[in-house]
C-alpha cells in the first residue's frame with residue numbers, strides 16, 4: 762500500500778520558516794514510521810534529518826509528533842495508524858535544530874537539576890545497600906523511563922512556562938526520593954518545591970497520554986506533592 766508522509770521540514774541555515782514536504786512510501790505490514798523515514802532518507806531525499814539509534818523503544822531518541830500525538834517512530838507501525846497520510850513533526854516546544862531534530866539541552870539540564878543519582882553518605886553494608894522487594898516495587902515504573910521527552914513536550918504547563926521542571930524531571934525526582942537507599946530526599950524536595958517546580962503541575966494528564974512506555978508521571982507528581990506536605994523542610 763502507498764502511504765503519504767507529510768513531514769515538517771526546516772533548515773535554519775536556508776529556510777525562513779518551516780514548511781511541509783510530501784513523500785510517497787510503499788509500505789509493507791509491520792513497517793514502522795522509522796522504517797518509512799529511513800526509506801525516504803536512503804532512497805528519496807538524503808537531506809531529511811531525524812534522530813534514531815536503538816530501533817527498539819529503548820534509547821528514546823526517535824520521539825516525534827506523529828499525526829498530532831507524541832510517539833516513538835521506531836515502535837509505531839504505519840498501517841496500525843489507519844491513515845493514508847502520516848503527518849510527522851518535531852516534538853513541540855523544543856527548539857528545532859533541523860527537520861525532526863530538536864534541541865534537548867534544556868530538557869536534560871532540568872533532569873540534572875534534581876540530582877539524578879543515588880545520594881547515600883552513610884557507609885554501605887559489607888556487600889551492598891539492600892532494598893526490600895516492597896521498596897523496590899515503588900520504583901517499578903520510574904526506572905523504565907527512557908528520557909525521550911514526549912511527556913514534557915506534551916505538557917501545557919511547560920508550553921506556558923519554559924522554566925517549569927516538567928514531568929520527566931519530576932518523574933526522575935520521584936525515582937530517587939522514593940528509593941529507600943537514598944539519603945537526598947530533603948535536598949531534592951527543596952529543589953522541586955521551587956516556584957517552577959511541582960506546583961506548576963495541574964494534573965492535565967497529557968504526559969500520561971503521551972508516554973510511549975505507558976508510564977504515569979502525573980501519579981508520581983501527586984505522590985511527591987503528598988511527600989512535600991508531610992515532610993518538615
Ligand code: SF4
Pocket residue numbers: 905906907908909910911912913928929932971972973974975976978
Ligand atoms: S515518562 Fe515516558 S514520555 Fe516522559 S521521558 Fe519518560 S518514557 Fe518518555
Ligand code: FES
Pocket residue numbers: 812813814815816817818819820821822823824833834835836
Ligand atoms: S530509535 Fe531508540 S527509541 Fe526509537
